Amino acid sequence: MGETITVTVNGTAHTAEVEPRTLLVHFLREQLNLTGTHIGCDTSTCGCCTVHLDGETILSCSTLAIQCDGREVRTVEGLQAADGTLHPIQQAFHENHGLQCGYCTPGMMMAAVGIIEQQPNASDDEIREALEGNLCRCTGYQNIVASIRTASEQMARS
C-alpha cells in the first residue's frame, strides 16, 4: 500500500516508501530518525513541528509525507553549518536564554528564521504577532523575542 517518494531533507535526498496517510513529521522522526522536530499538539496550534518546505514555513504535523515528493525540507538539524558553527538563530537563543525545556525550541527557531526572512526589520510587536502559531510554556516569550531580534540584527549584518 506504500507510495515511494523522494524528499531532500537538509540537502540529502531520501527515497522511501510511506503510507499515503503518513504525516511528514512522522516520516522525519520515525523513518529518517530526525527527532529534532517535535510534536506538541494534534490541532495545528502549537508550532512544535515547524519545518521549512521549499523555503516556506509549514507545520509538518499537518502535511503528508507524499505531498513532499520531489521537494526540499529543512529541519532544525539543518540549521548549523557543516563545521558545527551554530546558525545565528541558534546562537541567539543560547545567548538570550531563549529556551528552558527545549521542547518548543526547534519549531520556534524554524518559525523565527521564516519571520526574519520575511520581515528582516520586524519590531518586537511584529515578531510577537508573527510568532502567534508557536507556543512555549516555559519562557513567557520575552527572551524568545529578544533572541529573534538579536538574530535578525546579526543576519542583517552578515
Added chain:
Amino acid sequence: MAVDYTTQAAGGIGDAVLRKEDRKFVTGEGRYVDDLKLPAMLHAAFVRSPFGHARITSIDAAAALALPGVHAVLTNESLPVETGVLSASNPGGDVRHPEQAILAKEFARYVGEPVAMVIADDRYLARDGADLVHVEYDPLPVVVDAEKALEDGAPLVHAEYDSNLVKTLEHVTDGFDDAMAKAPKVLKLRVDNQRLTPTAMETRGCIGDWQEATGEVTLYTSTQVAHFVRTFVSIVCGTSEAKVRVVTPDVGGGFGAKLNTYREEFAVCAASHAVGRPVKWIEDRTEAGVATIHGRAQVQYYEVGVTDEGKIVALKFDAIQNNGAYNQLLTPSISHLTLFMVPGLYDIQDISIRIRQAFTNTTPTDAYRGAGRPEATHGIERLMDAIADELGIDAAEVRRRNFIQPEQFPYTSATGLSYDSGSYDANLDLALELSDYATFEARRAESEKNGKYRGIGLSTYVEVCGLAPSAVTAALGIGAPGWEHSTVRLHPTGKATVITGTSPHGQGHATSWSQITQTELGIPFEDVEVIHGDTAFQPYGLGTYGSRSLAVGGIALYRSLGKVREKARELAAHLLECSVDDMEWTGTAWQVKGSPDRSKTIQELAYAGWTSASLPEGIEPVLEATTFHDPPNFTFPSGTHVCEVEIDPETGRVTVVNYTAVDDCGNVINPLIVDGQVHGGIIQGLGQALFEETVYGADGQMLTPTLVEYLVPSAADVPSMTLARTVTPSPSNPLGVKGIGEAGTIGASAAIVNAAVDALSGLGVRHIDMPMQPARIWNVMQEAKS
C-alpha cells in the same frame, strides 16, 4: 550563616553564565522519550471512556485483534498487575482512597478513563485498533461541580461511600470567634479559582521494557519523580524494586503534571510483560486534556473582620476543592498547601479554615505550578483589594498596614509555619517605584481619552518552598519524605561528576549545580558534569517540584562539596606535612597558611586521592562524597507584582500593558535562569487570569481538550515584563537560597485581576472571576451599566 555571594567569579555563584545544556536543544539533539527506539518495540493506544460515569457492560476486542499488526488488546481482566494506582497522600489515614484500577474495573468515572489498551506494530495501527474495540456502556448520573457533589442526594462517584467527601481539613485558632465577633467591619468574598490544564509542551509518554530472562523492568518516562515512579511500579507490577529501573530522558516541561505516577506508566510495563516486547505510549494532546492531571479547581468563601483603618483582626476561609474522580499521587495534600498560606504575608493570628475535598466525575486534580499556594494568594490578594475598596484606603497602603514586619522573623504564622525571612515593605516600595505607581492616574486619563478603561493592580505574596522537612510531610500524613540526594565524584584528571536527585526539565540544573561546584570546590564550571534521572546509577532522589531543587537539592550538593573539600584538606595537610589546622582554602587549592608556594590544587588532590600512594591515617581513597539532606524548614520567597491593564469597552478584551515584578528569592545562583523562571511563571499566571479554563459540561463531557479550546497564551497575548529583585537570604540554609520556580505564577494572577477590577471600578464593578476572557468582561460591563 548566610553568605554574601554577590562578588563571585565568572562561572561561579551569582554569575549570569549561559546555560551549558542549551547546545543539544538548539541543534535538535535533545532526547525526549518519544525520540527513543528500542529493538522490537511495539506501540500502545488506549481506549478511553466517552462517558463521565458509566458501568462497562462488555468489551469486544475481536475486530481489533483481527487487524493485521495488532498484537494484543488488554483490559482490566487481562493486564498483569497486582494493584491500582497508589497515592502518597495519607495512605491509611483519614482520607477516602478508592481503588483506581490501571484499566477501568466495571465502572468508568470520568471522560478519558482508560478502559482498554491496544498493542500494535506502530502508533497508527494501535490507534486503528483502538477504534475497533467495541465497548458497551450503561451511563450513570454524573456530577462535575464540587459544591454540588457535596450536596445531599448528589450522584455518588464511588458507590461504596455514603457521600463524595474525600477529606475535610480544619484549622481554627482559639481566639477566632471572639476576634471575629468584635471586628468593627466584616466583609465577604467568593472567589472561584478555576480548573486548569497544565499543558507542558511535551505531553506525557513512556516505554516499558520487561526483560523476561532476568525479570528486570526498565521504564523510560517523562517524569519529574523517577524514584517515586520506580517504587510504585515495583508495587503495582508486583516485582522487586531492585529490579525496576526508571530512566528520565530530557523532559519537555512538567509544571507539576509530571510530579505523579500514572496508569499508563504501570500499563506499559505490565503490557511489555504480557507481550514480551518493549511497549511505547505517547500521549496525544487531545488525550492529555483528559488523561493528565488538572490543577486548581477550588471555590473559596472568605469572611474577614477588619478595623476602620484596614487592619485584619480575623479571617475565615471556607473552601471546596475538586479532587476529580480519584486521588492521584498527592491530590489530597495540595489543599494542605492552600491551608498553610491562607494568611499570606499578613500578620493575622485569628483564623478559621475549613477545606472540604470532593470527588467528582472529572479528571483528577493534583499539583500544578504553585500547587495550592496560588489559590491562597489569589484569594487573599483579591480580599485585600476588597478591603481597600470598602474602606477607601489605597491598595498598597492597606497591605502595608497588615504586613508582617522584618523584626518579627522568624514569624510563626497562624497556620503553624515559621517564616524564615523577608522584607515585604522593601518589595512593595521597589515595585511601586519601578511601576510609576504614583503617577498612574495620568496614564488612566490618557487611556480614557483613547476610549479605553485602564486599571492598576497589586499582588503581594509569600510562598512556602523547598518542600520539605520530612517531619512535616510525615505530620501531614504524606507517605514520602522531603530530603534530597547528591553525590560529588572527583576523577583522577581533576574533573567532577555531580549526581543529583533533582530532576530538571527546563530549570537549568546542569548550569547552576556547576556554578555551585566551581565556587565551593574550585573545579572550573566547564569541568563539571551534572547527571540525573536514572535510578540504576543514583541513590534515591525525590525529584523536582515545589521550588525545592535549589533549596533542598542545591544544599545537598553544597554539603557534599564541603565534605570533599574537607577530605581534600586532610590529604593536603598530609602531603604537605603540616597540621590540618594550618591549612587554608584559597578557593581552588589548600595551602599552608601564608605560604602560597606550599599548596595543592583540588585537581592535584583528586589525583593523589585516586593514586592513594600516601594517604593519611583513616582516610579512604578517592575524593567522593554523598549527602542526603533533609531541610530543617521550608523557605519563604516573597514579592510584589504590579500590573496595568487596558480594557476595550467594545470587545471586553483585557490587555496587559505594563507588568513589574519584584521578587525576593534569597541569594541567586544564576540571575539569567532566575529571570527566566519568573518570566515563564508570570505568563502562566497571566494565562490563568486571562485565558485558561478547563471546562466540563454538566453531562461530564470535556469541552476544552485541545489547544484550540484551551487557550495557552501566545507571544502576541503577553507583555514584556520589568523584573527586579530584593534579597533577604534564607537563614535556613548555608547558601541563603529560597526558590523561584513557582513565584511568578503565584504572584501574577491577582495583580492582573485586581488591575481589571480597578479599570472597571468606575462602573461599580467590585469583583471578577477568572479567566477574564472578552465575553466575561463584556458581560460584566453590561451588567454594571444596567
